[in-house]
């Protein structure tokens with residue numbers, strides 16, 4: 001079957017459990033985040049060239065790819081560290097603003113946190129997040145609800161964004177947790 005004709009029926013494949021790790025160089029104050037597929041987050045400080053990376057925090061997360069059952073096309077999400085909900089951190093967090101607007105329309109917003117510094121093209125991301133949104137919506141069992149996967153750069157500051165990171169494949173099918181302060 002020609003790939004451009006395929007309707008695509010996505011399945012989650014290549015599931016990896018691990019942690020989103022945030023670290024900061026105490027020399028130049030640069031921050032970065034990455035996915036560590038380990039049982040415990042690596043917390044030791046280390047040197048890399050002129051940088052001295054210091055552990056800042058971590059959250060349990062899961063990485064995966066989507067594979068089409070019909071044509072075999074694979075969409076890897078290796079640049080996505082995890083999916084997160086924002087339930088109100090600061091008034092100027094765009095993820096929070098978008099969640100607030102969508103709440104009215106019964107749409108749940110997940111943001112796809114990306115590697116920092118951002119290495120991906122924003123054009124590609126729109127295409128990939130459309131695939132991801134469709135995957136979740138196809139599996140949603142709550143009538144009248146929708147899921148929108150938005151890009152992670154909407155999050156003002158991952159350190160203060162009050163939300164929940166999805167850490168289990170099963171969590172993708174249920175209502176996002178209400179986060180209380």
Ligand SMILES: [Zn+2]
Pocket residue numbers: 006007008009068069070071072073
């Ligand atoms: Zn397909």
Ligand SMILES: [Zn+2]
Pocket residue numbers: 025026027028029030050051052
């Ligand atoms: Zn540095």
Ligand SMILES: [Zn+2]
Pocket residue numbers: 086087088089090093095096155156160161162163
């Ligand atoms: Zn936020």
